[in-house]
Amino acid sequence: MELSNGTEVQEFILLGFEIKHRFLLLTFFAILYILTLAENITIIALVLLDAHLAQLPMYILLSNFSWLEICYVTTTVPRMVFDLMSPRGIISFNACFLQFYFFFSLGVTECFFLSAMALDRYLAICHPLRYPQMMSQHSCYTLVAACWTIGFLWYLIPVILISKLPFCGPNIIDHFVCDIGPILSLACPPLGNIPSFCKIAMNAVVLINVTFVVASYSTVIFTLLKNSNQGSRRKAFSTVSFHLMVVTLFYGSVAAMYLAPGGEDQSVLTKAVTVFYTAVTPSLNPPIYCLRNDQVKEALRRVLKRKEVWPRRKETLS
Numbered sequence: 001m002e003l004s005n006g007t008e009v010q011e012f013i014l015l016g017f018e019i020k021h022r023f024l025l026l027t028f029f030a031i032l033y034i035l036t037l038a039e040n041i042t043i044i045a046l047v048l049l050d051a052h053l054a055q056l057p058m059y060i061l062l063s064n065f066s067w068l069e070i071c072y073v074t075t076t077v078p079r080m081v082f083d084l085m086s087p088r089g090i091i092s093f094n095a096c097f098l099q100f101y102f103f104f105s106l107g108v109t110e111c112f113f114l115s116a117m118a119l120d121r122y123l124a125i126c127h128p129l130r131y132p133q134m135m136s137q138h139s140c141y142t143l144v145a146a147c148w149t150i151g152f153l154w155y156l157i158p159v160i161l162i163s164k165l166p167f168c169g170p171n172i173i174d175h176f177v178c179d180i181g182p183i184l185s186l187a188c189p190p191l192g193n194i195p196s197f198c199k200i201a202m203n204a205v206v207l208i209n210v211t212f213v214v215a216s217y218s219t220v221i222f223t224l225l226k227n228s229n230q231g232s233r234r235k236a237f238s239t240v241s242f243h244l245m246v247v248t249l250f251y252g253s254v255a256a257m258y259l260a261p262g263g264e265d266q267s268v269l270t271k272a273v274t275v276f277y278t279a280v281t282p283s284l285n286p287p288i289y290c291l292r293n294d295q296v297k298e299a300l301r302r303v304l305k306r307k308e309v310w311p312r313r314k315e316t317l318s
Helices: 019-049 057-085 093-126 137-154 156-163 180-186 194-226 230-259 267-290 294-317
Strands: 011-014 089-092
Touching (some): 019 057, 019 267, 057 093, 057 137, 089 093, 093 137, 093 156, 093 230, 137 156, 267 294
């Protein structure tokens, strides 16, 4: 990890965004971050406070997904806001690779959570009689633990291998986050098989999960089309359509960023797509999941009603 003059690389400079747009972007990201935190914390609190939702696998998964989104935006957005306030986006070598690791690990974890939620809908709709046994609370929490564990182990070796590469300079990253493309472009050749290994690891996790999600929801849709009960079919279609919207937003942006030819070489497009799936998408997911969800609305009414009753009880007792 040395510059061309022999000095060791201690830090990187994140170029981020153009200076003329900084104040507007700073305000936008700050509001978006606060909104994302508020939305996802509300979902987590609602699941924890409502005894009915806390027992349902779908909402156990959803609350963990909300916590994942909080971690995901916190890995990138506060750093983006900080760099927009400072004249130079200087980040230490270790901090850059720590962000790189969490950024990719949380992204991989999200892939597996989307698959877990697809599995939950598949079992609930295609095997309703066996669903309580197959997706018990114990099974659900095991699935949640597996998503987190696999997500944080999947990209560990690629990150370690990249961190061991020699960096000759310049140490300027034309991005607002420590991403794989800009980091590899700063490494000294020869890079060996590391870029290929990293690409295989990324493509594999996307391909495995996309295939599973497509197969699950295709079977769900086929099952719903055969259902003669129009009321239950309409309700199930509504839930599945919102799940598919979240899946499309996430994998669409990932494909545009990492799988499209030449995606990493187009700086402006790369930054725009990265902003979308690191900052915008996490703020859209809670409303998409809960907008027309009757169980969430009913749980919110129960929680609010309970809060109204509690002060009255205190007044009566006093």
